[in-house]
Structures are given as structure tokens and as C-alpha cells.
Amino acid sequence: MNKTMKIILSGISICVWSCCVYAQDVTREQIKGLDEQIQEIKGDVLSIAEELNQMEEKLLFPSNTQVSLFMALAEGELFRLDSVEIMLDGRPVAYHLYTFKELEALRMGGVQRIYTGNIATGEHALQVNLKGLTEGGSAFELTGSSAVKKDVGPSIVEITLAQQGITMNDR
Secondary structure, eight states: OOOHHHHHHHHHHHHHHHHHHHTTSSSSHHHHHHHHHHHHHHOOOOHHHHHHHHHHHHHSSSSTTTEEEEEEEEEOOOOOEEEEEEEEEEEEEEEEOOHHHHHHHHTTTTTTEEEEOOOOEEEEEEEEEEEETOOOOOOEEEEEEEEEEOOOOOOEEEEEEEEEEEEEEOO
């Protein structure tokens, strides 16, 4: 039995040693070349994904029916924005709860694209419902409405929120 164990152990050690020798055949240059190929493939995949996103947007939102709604805070506003609900022609199209970071970005002049969709040319009713807290901590709700005229081509509507009121401008 002792002799059989020695033969088995010798066989295993030969297999392990041959695997180590085989693994050493791969050079650093080959590994570096493989890494470069992987990085090229990743770059190609990212560029293809970007092209697909652009094609998807053109297909889903053709420019002649596209409308985009952008949200901004009026300069110097210090109230805490909690949520915004947007209704277009009486149906809800967007609802957003704001995080601290999003609110800070809006206070620093950032603009949020809150909705992109398709509508027919003509006039449409736009309603914005805002909920938040005043500087003193009192809860308040504010509603603003406006008529949006959609012409041929893409339309942009800028919605500016302030504690005193909501303004909407077509561009």
C-alpha cells in the first residue's frame, strides 16, 4: 500500500509540475496584448450602445411630434422642493420625488429634463403641481397651468418653479 501511495503522489506531482510549466508559456506581452484587445472591444461596445440609444430616441420621439419639458428653480429660491407632478392634456406624464442632491443641483442653476414624449401639433393644456416646504418648515402646495402650442418640429417647454408661482415658457 505504501508503494501505491508513492506512485500516486509521484503522478500528482508530475501533473502539477507540468501545469506550472504550461502556465509559464504565456508571456507578459501576450497578456498585455489581450488586455488591449479587451479595452478596444469595450470601447466598441460603448460606442455601439450610444448609437443604439440615439437611434431609439429618433424612432420613439420623431422630431416633428417631440416635446421635452425641462424643470428649473427660480434664482435665489430657498424652499425645499419635495415633489412635482406634470399633467399634459389631463393625463399624468411625469412625477418626481426630489433628493437632497437633486435639489442642490437645481439651486445651483441646474436644469432637469423631466419628460420627453410625443404630442400632435396644436394647443395642449399643461398643468404642474408642486409640493414642498417653506424656509420656516411649513408645507405648501402650488399648481400652475398653461397652454402649450405645439408646432411642426421639436418643442421645448421650460418650467420655472418659485414659491410665489410657476412659469412656463415655450421655446
